[in-house]
Amino acid sequence: MLLSTKGDYGVRALIDLAKHAGEGPVQRADIARRRQLPESYLDHLLAQLRRDGFIRSTRGPGGGHELTRPPEQITLLAVLECLEGSLAPLGCVADANRGGESLCGQSWVWQELYDDMRRRLGRITIADLVAHEREHEQAAVANYTI
Amino acid sequence: MLLSTKGDYGVRALIDLAKHAGEGPVQRADIARRRQLPESYLDHLLAQLRRDGFIRSTRGPGGGHELTRPPEQITLLAVLECLEGSLAPLGCVADANRGGESLCGQSWVWQELYDDMRRRLGRITIADLVAHEREHEQAAVANYTI
DNA sequence: TACAATCTCGACCAGATTAGTCGTGAATCC
DNA sequence: GGATTCACGACTAATCTGGTCGAGATTGTA
Numbered sequence: 001m002l003l004s005t006k007g008d009y010g011v012r013a014l015i016d017l018a019k020h021a022g023e024g025p026v027q028r029a030d031i032a033r034r035r036q037l038p039e040s041y042l043d044h045l046l047a048q049l050r051r052d053g054f055i056r057s058t059r060g061p062g063g064g065h066e067l068t069r070p071p072e073q074i075t076l077l078a079v080l081e082c083l084e085g086s087l088a089p090l091g092c093v094a095d096a097n098r099g100g101e102s103l104c105g106q107s108w109v110w111q112e113l114y115d116d117m118r119r120r121l122g123r124i125t126i127a128d129l130v131a132h133e134r135e136h137e138q139a140a141v142a143n144y145t146i
Numbered sequence: 147m148l149l150s151t152k153g154d155y156g157v158r159a160l161i162d163l164a165k166h167a168g169e170g171p172v173q174r175a176d177i178a179r180r181r182q183l184p185e186s187y188l189d190h191l192l193a194q195l196r197r198d199g200f201i202r203s204t205r206g207p208g209g210g211h212e213l214t215r216p217p218e219q220i221t222l223l224a225v226l227e228c229l230e231g232s233l234a235p236l237g238c239v240a241d242a243n244r245g246g247e248s249l250c251g252q253s254w255v256w257q258e259l260y261d262d263m264r265r266r267l268g269r270i271t272i273a274d275l276v277a278h279e280r281e282h283e284q285a286a287v288a289n290y291t292i
Numbered sequence: 293t294a295c296a297a298t299c300t301c302g303a304c305c306a307g308a309t310t311a312g313t314c315g316t317g318a319a320t321c322c
Numbered sequence: 323g324g325a326t327t328c329a330c331g332a333c334t335a336a337t338c339t340g341g342t343c344g345a346g347a348t349t350g351t352a
Contacts, residue, residue, distance in 0.1 A: 059328045060321055063319085
C-alpha cells in the first residue's frame with residue numbers, strides 16, 4: 001500500500017475546507033462529522049498541514065481552520081508528500097531522489113513509474129477534487145428526481 | 147512505500163535463478179551470497195514463490211531451486227503480487243478491484259494510476275531484468291578496459 | 293546403513309508504523 | 323469568568339517488517 005489513511009483523510013479534510021472557503025473558519029468537529037473521520041486523529045493531520053503552510057487555524061469561539069491559498073494552487077502531490085513523506089515506491093528510489101547514491105537492481109523500472117506518478121499528482125489540485133465531488137452530487141440529485 | 151524488501155529481494159532471487167537457468171538447481175546459500183540477502187529470510191520468500199508455482203525446489207545434496215517457466219514468461223507484476231499482495235495504492239482501490247463495493251473520494255485518481263502501473267509491470271519480465279543487468283556488467287567491463 | 297547436504301516449516305522476536313485516544317493547556321470571544 | 327476551540331504531547335493496541343532459530347524431512351554418496 002502506497003498510502004496510509006493519513007494521506008486519504010488529510011485530502012478529504014482539505015476538500016472540505018475548499019468547499020467552505022470564504023465562509024470563515026471551519027471547525028474540526030464539522031470536518032470530522034461530514035467526512036466521517038475520527039476527530040482526535042484529524043487533529044494530528046491538521047497540525048501537519050498547518051506546519052507545512054496549507055492551512056491557518058484560529059482558536060476560540062468561531063475559530064477553526066482555513067486554506068491559506070486558493071484550492072487551484074494546492075496539488076495532490078504537495079499534500080500527500082506533506083502527510084506521507086516520500087511517495088517513492090521503494091527505499092532505494094527515495095534515496096536516489098534525495099541526492100542519494102546507489103540505485104538498486106530494478107530501480108530504472110521504479111524511477112520511471114515514480115516520475116510519472118509525481119507528474120500526474122502534480123497536475124491534480126484540490127479544486128479538481130471538489131469539482132469532481134460536485135459533479136457526483138449532481139448525478140445523485142439527477143437520479144433522485146427521475 | 148509501495149514495496150517492502152520482500153518484493154525487492156524476491157525479484158533479485160528470481161533474477162539470479164534466471165541467470166543460472168539450465169545449470170541445475172541453484173542453492174539458497176549461493177543466491178543469498180551473490181545477491182547479498184539474509185539467507186534465512188530468503189527462505190520465506192522462496193517458500194512463497196514455490197507455493198505460487200514460480201519455482202520448484204529439490205532437497206538433498208545437489209538440490210536447490212529452479213524456475214518452473216522460462217524467464218520471459220514471468221512478469222514483474224505476477225512476482226510482486228505474489229510476494230507483496232495487492233499493489234493498490236490505497237485500501238479502497240484494492241477493495242474495489244476485488245469485486246468490492248464503494249470507491250472512496252479521490253479513487254478515480256488512484257484507479258487510473260494503479261491500472262497504468264499494473265499495465266507497465268505486466269509488460270516487464272524477469273528476462274528483461276536479466277538483460278538489463280547483463281548490459282550493465284558489459285558497461286562496467288568496458289569502463290575497465292579503457 | 294550412516295552421514296552430510298539441502299530444503300521445509302513453524303515458532304519466536306525486536307523495532308517501526310499505523311491509527312488512534314486522552315488530557316492538559318493556551319487563546320479567544322462573550 | 324466561562325464557554326469554545328485549537329495545540330500539543332503522552333500513551334496505547336494492533337499490525338507489519340525484517341529478520342533468527344531449531345527441529346525435521348529428503349536425498350545423494352560412501
